[in-house]
Amino acid sequence: MKGRIIIISAPSGCGKSTIINEIMNRGNVEMHFSVSATNRAPRPGETDGINYHFMTDDEFRRAIADDEFIEYEEVYPGRFYGTLKSEVENRCRNGQTVVLDIDVKGGLRVKEMYGDKARSIYIMPPSVEELRRRLESRATDSAEAINERVNKAEYELSFAPRYDVRVVNDDLATAVNDAEREIAQFIAG
Ligand code: ADP
Ligand code: 5GP
Numbered sequence: 306m307k308g309r310i311i312i313i314s315a316p317s318g319c320g321k322s323t324i325i326n327e328i329m330n331r332g333n334v335e336m337h338f339s340v341s342a343t344n345r346a347p348r349p350g351e352t353d354g355i356n357y358h359f360m361t362d363d364e365f366r367r368a369i370a371d372d373e374f375i376e377y378e379e380v381y382p383g384r385f386y387g388t389l390k391s392e393v394e395n396r397c398r399n400g401q402t403v404v405l406d407i408d409v410k411g412g413l414r415v416k417e418m419y420g421d422k423a424r425s426i427y428i429m430p431p432s433v434e435e436l437r438r439r440l441e442s443r444a445t446d447s448a449e450a451i452n453e454r455v456n457k458a459e460y461e462l463s464f465a466p467r468y469d470v471r472v473v474n475d476d477l478a479t480a481v482n483d484a485e486r487e488i489a490q491f492i493a494g
Contacts, residue, residue, distance in 0.1 A: 307400060308402070309401075309423070310402075311491070312412045313404060313484075314409050314428070314461075314464070321406050321428055323477065334488050336401075336402040336492075338404050340356070340357060343386045345359075347359050365377075375389070378410050388407065397422075409464035413464065425469045426470050427464070427470070433455065436455060440454060
């Protein structure tokens with residue numbers, strides 16, 4: 306059995322977490338979510354160790370110094386996110402499939418590192434206006450954070466052609482089916 310990496314990227318609010326959770330709940334494909342580390346504050350409803358390993362600035366710096374990351378990025382000014390070796394490497398060696406929710410720069414870097422062992426999937430919003438509506442109705446970010454995320458979306462969308470596949474998240478069930486099919490084919494191949 307070969308270990309595989311599924312890379313999922315998209316601007317914030319496009320539905321990455323929703324789609325990953327739905328595929329994992331369905332249980333048709335066996336994959337493990339890689340819980341990233343971040344120094345951002347937990348949102349209401351987020352749990353340490355489940356959504357992220359929430360770290361202080363110092364803890365994050367120490368993890369960098371101790372070489373604990375496969376990659377990390379400053380995705381927003383002062384806010385760092387990183388993929389921990391401890392979430393990925395053993396599972397891959399054991400032939401398991403690991404799914405990463407990761408920003409565009411990190412996603413391309415991991416694809417470069419893992420080559421054919423990784424499949425990169427870009428979740429596209431129907432439009433940037435719809436993206437803003439979803440972030441507003443998710444109601445987990447301040448108006449300032451929503452503006453920051455929407456403003457960054459156009460830049461992030463310019464990375465979509467460099468991913469292996471693109472899935473449009475307009476109708477959620479269709480997007481989940483498309484992403485699930487893509488992952489199942491990759492694992493089987
Ligand atoms: P991300 O993980 O990419 O930041 P989320 O999965 O948190 O995005 O989705 C952002 C918001 O949009 C959530 O409130 C989610 O319920 C909603 N959402 C996701 N997909 C759809 C869809 N196809 N149609 C409408 N709302 C959606
Ligand atoms: P959020 O704050 O909305 O949870 O995530 C913000 C961004 O950080 C998203 O684009 C998400 O994919 C990205 N992200 C989450 N974990 C990682 C990681 O481990 N590495 C990198 N490079 N980006 C990450």
